[in-house]
Amino acid sequence: MSLKSYVTPSFLIERNKERCIKCKVCVQQCANEVHRYDEEDDEIISEEHQCVNCQRCVTLCPTGALTIRKNPNELRQNSNWTAEAVRAIYIQAETGGILLTGMGNDRPYPVYWDNILLNASQVTNPSIDPLREPMELKTHLGRKPDSLSIKEGKLQKKLPPQLELELPIMFSAMSFGSISLNAIKSLAEAAKQEGTYFNTGEGGLHRDLYQYGENTIVQVASGRFGVHADYLQAGAAIEIKIGQGAKPGIGGHLPGEKVEREVSETRMIPEGTDAISPAPHHDIYSIEDLRQLIYSLKEATNYEKPVSVKIAAVHNVAAIASGIARAGADIIAIDGYRGGTGAAPLRIRDNVGIPIEFALAAVDTRLRQEAIRNQVSLVVGGSIRNSADIVKAIALGADAVYIASSALLALGCHMCQKCYTGKCNWGIATQDPQLAKRLNPELGAQRARNLLRAWKHEIQEMLGGMGINAIESLRGNRLMLRGIGLTEKELQILGIKNAGE
Amino acid sequence: MKRVYVREEYCAGCGLCQVHCITAHSEYKGDIIKAYKKSFPRPLARVIVEEKRPLSFSLQCRHCEEAECVKACITGAMQKDPATGIVINDTARCIGCWTCVLVCPYGAVRRDETLHKVAVKCDMCAEAGGVPLCVENCPNGALEYREER
Amino acid sequence: MLREGQIRIPSGCAISGIMNKKGRVFGGGDIINSIAVMHDRSNGLGGGFAAYGIYPEFKEEYAFHFFFDHTTIKNEIEALLKKNFIIASGEAIPIRKSKSIKDAPLIWRYFVRPKHRVLVKQEVDEEEFVVRFVMRVNSEIDGAYIFSSGKNMGAFKGVGYPEDIGEFYRLEEYSGYLWTAHGRFPTNTPGWWGGAHPFTLLDCSVVHNGEISSYDANRRQLEMYGYKCVLQTDTEVVAYIFDYLMRRQGLPLDVIVKAMASPFWHEIDRMNKKEKEILRAIRVVYGGFLVNGPFSILIGTNQGMIALNDRIKLRPSIAATKGDYLYVASEEAAIRQVCSKPEHMWMPRGGEPVIGLLEASQPTRVPVRTEQEKIAINS
Numbered sequence A: 001m002s003l004k005s006y007v008t009p010s011f012l013i014e015r016n017k018e019r020c021i022k023c024k025v026c027v028q029q030c031a032n033e034v035h036r037y038d039e040e041d042d043e044i045i046s047e048e049h050q051c052v053n054c055q056r057c058v059t060l061c062p063t064g065a066l067t068i069r070k071n072p073n074e075l076r077q078n079s080n081w082t083a084e085a086v087r088a089i090y091i092q093a094e095t096g097g098i099l100l101t102g103m104g105n106d107r108p109y110p111v112y113w114d115n116i117l118l119n120a121s122q123v124t125n126p127s128i129d130p131l132r133e134p135m136e137l138k139t140h141l142g143r144k145p146d147s148l149s150i151k152e153g154k155l156q157k158k159l160p161p162q163l164e165l166e167l168p169i170m171f172s173a174m175s176f177g178s179i180s181l182n183a184i185k186s187l188a189e190a191a192k193q194e195g196t197y198f199n200t201g202e203g204g205l206h207r208d209l210y211q212y213g214e215n216t217i218v219q220v221a222s223g224r225f226g227v228h229a230d231y232l233q234a235g236a237a238i239e240i241k242i243g244q245g246a247k248p249g250i251g252g253h254l255p256g257e258k259v260e261r262e263v264s265e266t267r268m269i270p271e272g273t274d275a276i277s278p279a280p281h282h283d284i285y286s287i288e289d290l291r292q293l294i295y296s297l298k299e300a301t302n303y304e305k306p307v308s309v310k311i312a313a314v315h316n317v318a319a320i321a322s323g324i325a326r327a328g329a330d331i332i333a334i335d336g337y338r339g340g341t342g343a344a345p346l347r348i349r350d351n352v353g354i355p356i357e358f359a360l361a362a363v364d365t366r367l368r369q370e371a372i373r374n375q376v377s378l379v380v381g382g383s384i385r386n387s388a389d390i391v392k393a394i395a396l397g398a399d400a401v402y403i404a405s406s407a408l409l410a411l412g413c414h415m416c417q418k419c420y421t422g423k424c425n426w427g428i429a430t431q432d433p434q435l436a437k438r439l440n441p442e443l444g445a446q447r448a449r450n451l452l453r454a455w456k457h458e459i460q461e462m463l464g465g466m467g468i469n470a471i472e473s474l475r476g477n478r479l480m481l482r483g484i485g486l487t488e489k490e491l492q493i494l495g496i497k498n499a500g501e
Numbered sequence B: 001m002k003r004v005y006v007r008e009e010y011c012a013g014c015g016l017c018q019v020h021c022i023t024a025h026s027e028y029k030g031d032i033i034k035a036y037k038k039s040f041p042r043p044l045a046r047v048i049v050e051e052k053r054p055l056s057f058s059l060q061c062r063h064c065e066e067a068e069c070v071k072a073c074i075t076g077a078m079q080k081d082p083a084t085g086i087v088i089n090d091t092a093r094c095i096g097c098w099t100c101v102l103v104c105p106y107g108a109v110r111r112d113e114t115l116h117k118v119a120v121k122c123d124m125c126a127e128a129g130g131v132p133l134c135v136e137n138c139p140n141g142a143l144e145y146r147e148e149r
Numbered sequence C: 001m002l003r004e005g006q007i008r009i010p011s012g013c014a015i016s017g018i019m020n021k022k023g024r025v026f027g028g029g030d031i032i033n034s035i036a037v038m039h040d041r042s043n044g045l046g047g048g049f050a051a052y053g054i055y056p057e058f059k060e061e062y063a064f065h066f067f068f069d070h071t072t073i074k075n076e077i078e079a080l081l082k083k084n085f086i087i088a089s090g091e092a093i094p095i096r097k098s099k100s101i102k103d104a105p106l107i108w109r110y111f112v113r114p115k116h117r118v119l120v121k122q123e124v125d126e127e128e129f130v131v132r133f134v135m136r137v138n139s140e141i142d143g144a145y146i147f148s149s150g151k152n153m154g155a156f157k158g159v160g161y162p163e164d165i166g167e168f169y170r171l172e173e174y175s176g177y178l179w180t181a182h183g184r185f186p187t188n189t190p191g192w193w194g195g196a197h198p199f200t201l202l203d204c205s206v207v208h209n210g211e212i213s214s215y216d217a218n219r220r221q222l223e224m225y226g227y228k229c230v231l232q233t234d235t236e237v238v239a240y241i242f243d244y245l246m247r248r249q250g251l252p253l254d255v256i257v258k259a260m261a262s263p264f265w266h267e268i269d270r271m272n273k274k275e276k277e278i279l280r281a282i283r284v285v286y287g288g289f290l291v292n293g294p295f296s297i298l299i300g301t302n303q304g305m306i307a308l309n310d311r312i313k314l315r316p317s318i319a320a321t322k323g324d325y326l327y328v329a330s331e332e333a334a335i336r337q338v339c340s341k342p343e344h345m346w347m348p349r350g351g352e353p354v355i356g357l358l359e360a361s362q363p364t365r366v367p368v369r370t371e372q373e374k375i376a377i378n379s
C-alpha cells in the first residue's frame, strides 16, 4: 500500500497546436521530464506534475508554442489556509521531511528599497553629465587608518591592504557544488574584465579558477571545505562566513549526489559523501574566538589580504557588527533576509532574519556612533535587484554590494527556486554534466559583464543627477534619500526624512 | 576556408540547429511554422545532432579538402566549389545512388527519399550567404563558424 | 517656519578675498567695495566678513563674537564664560544703526583665555577646549550663538546685503592684513543671523559659494569625530573639515586641498609612483572629506588664505596678484574695483588651489610646508 499524492500540479502548460512543429526541443530540454513525444499519436504531450516553471522549454521552443501559467485549478483555500499552506501540509504528510527550497525569501514582506526615493539637482546645483565628465565609482574595501602621516612628500606608513573595485558591486559567495563550475567561471571572468571580485563560497577553489586569484575572495566557512595554504594565498581577500541571509543560524548540506569527482577534489572530501557544514564554526563560540581566527588568517597570509566577516542580518546586527569591527575584521559583509541560497529549509528562509535596509542603516549608524566606521568596510547583499537598490544602499552607508541572485538571473536563472534538486535546467545550480554544459561560460561571462556595465552606467547617471562625481560622496549621504509610505519608526531606523520634508 | 566547428562541451543537445537548418532549406525561409507545416516535401536537416548523454554534438559536412564524396560521385553532381571550398550536391544531376553516403567518413550525407531520391548535405547556407543558420541560432555558442585553427 | 539649523538650506553666493602677504594691515573699505560690485549675486538675506590681524592688543586671547537673543541669555553665558575662562575684555561690538539692517540680535565680543585649572581637569589642550565650548554653546544653548572664536581675527555677519553689513559693523574702522567677504543668495528665507557667512571655528573662517552635494556624507563623517553640524550649512561642514584635517590631523595644506578636491583617478593613474601612492592614500582614507558638488570657497586662517574650487569647476573664481597683494573673487569686476592694474590674473582650474601664505607668518600651530617642500601635485 502506498500513499497517494494529494499535491496537484502548480503549473499548467499550454501548447498551441497551431504553432507546435513537434521538433521535440522541449522534450529534450526538460530535465524534469515533463514533455514527451507520443509516437503513436504523433503528439507532444506534457504531464505537469513535475513542472517547476523554469521556463527553459518556453525560452527554447522555436515557435513560441508554449505558455506556462499558474495552475488555475483552485484548492478550497481561504485567507488563512492559502493554497500554499495547504500544499505544504500535503507534502510533509507524504514525506515526513523538512520542506526545502532554493533562492531567497519570497514572502510579501515590504521591500524597503521600494519605499525610498532618490534626490536630483535642480537649479541651485547643476547635475553632471556622465557622458561628458568623469564619474568615479572606484571603491576601496579594507581598513582605513584614522589618519595619514605624510612627511617630506612621502607616505610614512603604508595603507593596510585594500580591495580595489572599479564599481561598487561584487559577486557574492556561491560555492562550487551549489552552482556549476561553468557558472563560477562566468562570474570569475566577468569580475576580472570589469575590475571587481567574485567569492568562492565555502566550496574551495577549483584548479581552473586559480588564474582568477586577483579577483577572488576565498571563503572560510564552518565546514572548512577546500581550505589549505595555497587556497588562502590564491585570493585577494579572505572571508570568514558566519552566516547567510537565507538561513541564519544553520549550516549547509550538500547532498552526496552532488559531490562528484571535481567537487570532491576541490572540497577535499570523499566522492559521494554529504558535505555538511556545521551551524557554527566549532572554533568560534564567542567574539574573542572570532578575533583569533581573523588574526590566524592574517598571520597565515602575512597581513597582505583584507579579512572579511560575513554575517546574516539578525535582530542584534548592529552590536554584532561593532564586535566584529573590534575583533579586527577589515570588511563586514551583511546578508539580508532576502538573500538567496542553493538550499535552505523553507521555514527558516521565510521567517528568520531582518531586511538588509534596516540592518545596513543600523550598522552604519552604530559604527559611526562608536567612531569606528572607517575601520571596516561594509558590504551588503540580500536581494539587490537593480542599480537603484545599489545607489540607495550606498547612500544608507554601504561601501559596496554583493549580488548573487541578480548575477544568476543574468546567467539565465529563472527563479524557479529548485536549486536544491540539482536539476537546474539552466546549467547553474547543478553538477549534472548534461545540464551544466548548457551554460557556456563565455556567454555567461558576457551576460554578467553586460549586467555590471549596465548598472555602472545607471549608477553614474543617478550620481550625476545628484550632482556628485565620486562614489565616496554618496556613501552615507542619507540626505539624498527620502522615504515614501514609511512609518515614523521606519524612517527613524533608516535615518532618512520623508518625501516632502 | 571557414567551417562550422562544434564545441561539444557546450552542446545542450536541444536540436534547434536542426530546426533552423530545415527552415533554411525550405521554401519558407525565416518562417519555422510554415516551413514545417506547409512545405512539401519538408526538407531534411543537413545537420545531425548526435546524443549519448551527457555527450551531445551536432554534426554536418566537413567540406573536406580531399572530399571523398566528390571523388566518388558517379554523375559529377557532387562538386567542390573551387572559389569557396564548399562541397555542394547538384540535386538536378543527383540520381540517388548513395555512393557519397557510403564514402563520407563522417556520415554527413543523408538520403532524402521523399520524392525522387537525392543525397542531401550541408551547403553552409551558401544561398543565404553569411553565417550558417545552425551557428546563428545555436542558443549556447556550441557551434562556431571560423577558419581552422 | 524652520530656521537654519533646523533645516538645510542651499544657497548661491558671491565671495571675495584680499590679503597682504607681508602681513601689512589695511582698512575694511576695499573688501566692502569689492563685494558690493557683486550686489546681484546676493539677495539681501545674508552677508559677512572675516578679518585677520584686527585685534593686535588681544592677540593671545580668543575673540568670541556672540549673537544673543536677549539679555537673560547673555547673563547666563557671561557666567558660563567666567567659570571656564579668564576674560580680558568684553563689550558690545560697535555698530552703526542703519535702515537696511533690521532685527539685529545683541552682538557682543569677549577676549578670553581658558583657565588652566579647567584644562587640566578636562585633559585637553587649549584649542580643543575652545572648540568643544563653541560646539556646546551652539548646539545646546538656545538663544546664544558664537560666530567667531579665533585669535586676532573676527567674523562680522548678519542678514542684509554685504555692503550694508560692512557699514553696520563699521568695518572701515578696523585694520587687517586679510579680509574675506560673502554675499548670500539663499534659496529659502530663514533670516537668521547665524546662517550668514563666514562660518568660523577658531581662526579658520570659510566663505563659500555653492552647494555641496556631498553634504550628508561629509557631515556624518565629521560627526564621527565629535563635530556637531548644528547649522546644517555647507559652509559649516567645510570649516569643520578644514579644522579636522589641519588642526586635529596636522596635515599640510596641500594634502588638505587634495583631500577636499581630489584629482580624478585617471589623473592619479598618470602620476609617478610616489605621487600615486600618496594621492591614492589620501582618497582612500579621506574619501569622506571629499567635497562634491559645485563650490568655490575661500578659507582664511592666521597663516593666510586658500581658495579652492570643486573638481570640475562648477562655480566661478578668479585670482590676481599685485605687489604683495593677493585677490580672489567670484568675478573679475570685484577685483578690478579695488585693484586697477593687477600684475597677474588667472582662472584657477577645478581642484587647483590658490594658496596665499603669509611670508612673515607668525609661529604656527601646524608645520605648514614651504613652497619647495610641497609635493608638486599640480605639475
Ligand code: SF4
Binding pocket: A015, A019, A020, A021, A022, A023, A024, A025, A026, A027, A044, A060, A061, A062, A063, A064, A065, A066
Ligand atoms: S519545442 Fe515547441 S515546437 Fe518544439 S515540440 Fe516543443 S512545443 Fe512543439
Ligand code: SF4
Binding pocket: A029, A030, A031, A032, A033, A034, A035, A050, A051, A052, A053, A054, A055, A056, A057, A058, A068, A425
Ligand atoms: S520544468 Fe521547466 S523545462 Fe520542464 S516543463 Fe516546466 S518549465 Fe518547461
Ligand code: SF4
Binding pocket: A054, A102, A103, A408, A412, A413, A414, A415, A416, A417, A418, A419, A420, A423, A424, A425, A426, A427, A428, A429
Ligand atoms: S538557479 Fe536554476 S534551479 Fe535555481 S532558481 Fe535558478 S533556474 Fe531554478
Ligand code: SF4
Binding pocket: B010, B011, B012, B013, B014, B015, B016, B017, B018, B049, B056, B057, B058, B137, B138, B139, B140, B141, B142, B143
Ligand atoms: S543548436 Fe547548438 S546546442 Fe542545440 S543541438 Fe545544435 S549545436 Fe547543440
